[in-house]
Amino acid sequence: MNIDFHAHILPGADHGSSSPETSLRQVGLARRAGIDVLAATPHFYPNLEPLSEFLERRKQAEIRLREALPENAPKLLIGAETHLCRGLEHMDSLEQLCFGGTKVLLLEMPHDFSIRAYEQTLDALLYERKLTVVLAHIDRYPTSVVDFLLELGFLAQINAESFCHMRSRKRSMVWAQELQSVVALGSDLHGCEIGYRDFLKMKERLGETYTTIMSRTQELLGIE
Numbered sequence: 001m002n003i004d005f006h007a008h009i010l011p012g013a014d015h016g017s018s019s020p021e022t023s024l025r026q027v028g029l030a031r032r033a034g035i036d037v038l039a040a041t042p043h044f045y046p047n048l049e050p051l052s053e054f055l056e057r058r059k060q061a062e063i064r065l066r067e068a069l070p071e072n073a074p075k076l077l078i079g080a081e082t083h084l085c086r087g088l089e090h091m092d093s094l095e096q097l098c099f100g101g102t103k104v105l106l107l108e109m110p111h112d113f114s115i116r117a118y119e120q121t122l123d124a125l126l127y128e129r130k131l132t133v134v135l136a137h138i139d140r141y142p143t144s145v146v147d148f149l150l151e152l153g154f155l156a157q158i159n160a161e162s163f164c165h166m167r168s169r170k171r172s173m174v175w176a177q178e179l180q181s182v183v184a185l186g187s188d189l190h191g192c193e194i195g196y197r198d199f200l201k202m203k204e205r206l207g208e209t210y211t212t213i214m215s216r217t218q219e220l221l222g223i224e
Ligand SMILES: [Fe+2]
Pocket: 006, 008, 081, 188
């Protein structure tokens, strides 16, 4: 099974797609790349927008896309890429940001991340809200930060492009091959320009490891 865990494909939900036409092109690219399950993960910035507004915008975008989807489209899964901010743990309805029917939250760390600033929030997300938190694109962060967070019980998603650049390829390969906590891979698709070029390259480079990670994703999301 091929699962793209991280893609910005809901029309008007964020800057990933400005129209249903663009979204349909993105879905078509996913289908041609053999993607079976496509997770729509629009950006949610809790500091910039109330959750209720985001959820309404996401719902409208989902309706617009589902109305236009062809029959042979990949199965669409609705989630969000939630930006980590202090106080996130107190937000009502946080579960609505999780992938449909699960307690799995895709969390994006800020670029100025420090454990000291976010420790309380991170701890509460895991142990009070009891969420399963998958860190988005760990390939963007320093090794020491990633190691520390995975040690604490966070899970990880790696972006396809990191397997395709010399500067990041080796580290992503080692993480994917050695860490059980790497549970998902993503295109992080924005627009149509790159499409699934990097995703397919990643699949080829990872070989058996790709299949192993996809099984973890399938289990995590309860996909039959
Ligand atoms: Fe993203």
